[in-house]
Amino acid sequence: MLFSSTTFLFAFLPIVLITYYIVPRITRNLVLFIFSLVFYAWGEPVYIVLMIASTIVAYITGLLADKQRKNAKKIHSAHRNDRSGGVEHRASSVF
Numbered sequence: 824m825l826f827s828s829t830t831f832l833f834a835f836l837p838i839v840l841i842t843y844y845i846v847p848r849i850t851r852n853l854v855l856f857i858f859s860l861v862f863y864a865w866g867e868p869v870y871i872v873l874m875i876a877s878t879i880v881a882y883i884t885g886l887l888a889d890k891q892r893k894n895a896k897k898i899h900s901a902h903r904n905d906r907s908g909g910v911e912h913r914a915s916s917v918f
Contacts, residue, residue, distance in 0.1 A: 824865040835862065 824831050839858045846854050856878070864871050 824862065
């Protein structure tokens with residue numbers, strides 16, 4: 824299905840838009856994801872498995888990156904609060 828085809832313009836696109844605005848906000852990304860898979864499957868269904876696998880890998884990578892960022896914040900915060908008496912240690916204060 825091409826973007827300029829009548830099937831896309833008068834059937835697929837209206838169904839996607841109506842569904843998108845009817846569902847609750849929290850599920851809108853899922854609706855777009857599902858309709859994207861349908862759109863791409865219409866042209867070449869063999870790549871759907873690749874798209875799903877790619878999406879899963881990207882999602883897991885994002886979760887791991889978020890977890891790593893939160894851990895780094897905790898470590899940085901703990902290190903900042905661990906200084907003795909709030910005195911800043913610098914190499915230049917020794918000389």
